[in-house]
Amino acid sequence: MNILYLNGSPRKQASATKKLADAFVEGMLKTVPESIIDEITLYEKAIAPCRGCFGCWHATPGTCVIRDDMDSLLPLFRRAHVVVWSMPLYYFGMPSTMKAFLDRLMPNNSPLFEKRKGGVRHPQRYDAAAQRHVLVSTCGFQESERNFEAIALQFDLLCDDRVSKILCPAGGAFATDHLGSAARKRLEEVQNVGADYTVSGTIARDTERALSIPVYDPDRYMAVVNRLAAIAETPAPDWMGARPSPQAHAVLAAFVARYREDPEPERALTIEFAFSDERSQAALLCETSSCTIEPAPDERAAARIEADVALWKRIVSGDTSISDALLNGTLKVWGDFDAVLRLEDLFVGIEV
Known part of the structure; x- marks a missing residue:
C-alpha cells in the first residue's frame, strides 16, 4: 500500500494535529507493515499559488506550467492508495500552504464537464476511483459543532464517499510533549481506528462521531482556558519566597508521598509551589522514580502554582481540585499549564 501523508501545519513537526495523524498511520502499519509511506511536511516545500492560467489543461495537458516542488509531489499523489491530510483548522478552513497544494492538483483533472452525484465535476485525468482519503484535523475551540462543517463539506465534495474524517476539538490537549x-x-483510540481502516477502507460514522467528542468537558475546558488567558496578562509576583513553614512543608511532603513513577521517565518535571499567605515557595523535582523538595525559585521550573496554605491542604485532601480552584480565582498558574495537567498522572489522588 502506498500512503501519502501530508502534514499541512505551519508548526511542522510540533503540530498538535500531527500527533493524531501519526497515531492513525501507526495503526495502519500494524496491519500493513510493508506499506510505503511518503510523509511530506508541506511548509518545508516551495509551493506557489495556482495562477488560474489553465496551462495544465491546454498548453501542457496534465503538467503545471509552474516549476517548483509540486513537480515531485504530483506523482506521489497520483500513485497513493491512501492520502492522509493532516491539518489544523484555520478560520474554519485549511492553512494557506495546504490550500495551495490542493489548488495545484488541478493538472490531475480534465477540462471536460461531467454530471456526477447530483453535481458537475471535472473528471480525473488519471484513474483515482480506488484512491481513498483521510482528513485529520483539530481546532482550538472545545466543540466540533459550528467549527468543522466547512472543511468537512469541502472534502465530501472533493472525494465523494472515498473520504473518512477524524475531527478533534480542544486541540490544545495534544499541543504538548507531556499528554x-x-x-x-x-x-490509542485513533491508532486502533487506523489498524481497522486498512481492513475496512473506511471509518464508521459512529466512530467518527465518537472521535469528535472533546477529551475534556467543553464548558470546563473553556472556563479554564479563559481563566489562564486572564492570568497570563498579569505579571507573577516578584517576591523571593522564604523557606516554607512547617504547615506548607507538610503539603509538599504529602505530594512527595503520593508520587508514582513518571510514565514519561525521559523527561523530568519541575514545578514551583508558592504559598501566597506566607510568601514562601519551594519546587518539586519529579524524576523517574523519585520526587524531591528543592529550593525555589528554580530555573528548571515549567510552571508556578500559587495558593494559600489552607487551599493547598484542601487540594491534597481531595476536597477540591486544582482546576476548580483556578476557576474560582483562589489559585493562579503561570508558565506551562500542560505541566500542571501532568500532576494528575504523577500524584495519586491529586485532581487537576
Whole structure:
C-alpha cells in the first residue's frame, strides 16, 4: 500500500494535529507493515499559488506550467492508495500552504464537464476511483459543532464517499510533549481506528462521531482556558519566597508521598509551589522514580502554582481540585499549564 501523508501545519513537526495523524498511520502499519509511506511536511516545500492560467489543461495537458516542488509531489499523489491530510483548522478552513497544494492538483483533472452525484465535476485525468482519503484535523475551540462543517463539506465534495474524517476539538490537549491521560487514551483510540481502516477502507460514522467528542468537558475546558488567558496578562509576583513553614512543608511532603513513577521517565518535571499567605515557595523535582523538595525559585521550573496554605491542604485532601480552584480565582498558574495537567498522572489522588 502506498500512503501519502501530508502534514499541512505551519508548526511542522510540533503540530498538535500531527500527533493524531501519526497515531492513525501507526495503526495502519500494524496491519500493513510493508506499506510505503511518503510523509511530506508541506511548509518545508516551495509551493506557489495556482495562477488560474489553465496551462495544465491546454498548453501542457496534465503538467503545471509552474516549476517548483509540486513537480515531485504530483506523482506521489497520483500513485497513493491512501492520502492522509493532516491539518489544523484555520478560520474554519485549511492553512494557506495546504490550500495551495490542493489548488495545484488541478493538472490531475480534465477540462471536460461531467454530471456526477447530483453535481458537475471535472473528471480525473488519471484513474483515482480506488484512491481513498483521510482528513485529520483539530481546532482550538472545545466543540466540533459550528467549527468543522466547512472543511468537512469541502472534502465530501472533493472525494465523494472515498473520504473518512477524524475531527478533534480542544486541540490544545495534544499541543504538548507531556499528554494527559485523556489525550493519550484518544491517541490509542485513533491508532486502533487506523489498524481497522486498512481492513475496512473506511471509518464508521459512529466512530467518527465518537472521535469528535472533546477529551475534556467543553464548558470546563473553556472556563479554564479563559481563566489562564486572564492570568497570563498579569505579571507573577516578584517576591523571593522564604523557606516554607512547617504547615506548607507538610503539603509538599504529602505530594512527595503520593508520587508514582513518571510514565514519561525521559523527561523530568519541575514545578514551583508558592504559598501566597506566607510568601514562601519551594519546587518539586519529579524524576523517574523519585520526587524531591528543592529550593525555589528554580530555573528548571515549567510552571508556578500559587495558593494559600489552607487551599493547598484542601487540594491534597481531595476536597477540591486544582482546576476548580483556578476557576474560582483562589489559585493562579503561570508558565506551562500542560505541566500542571501532568500532576494528575504523577500524584495519586491529586485532581487537576
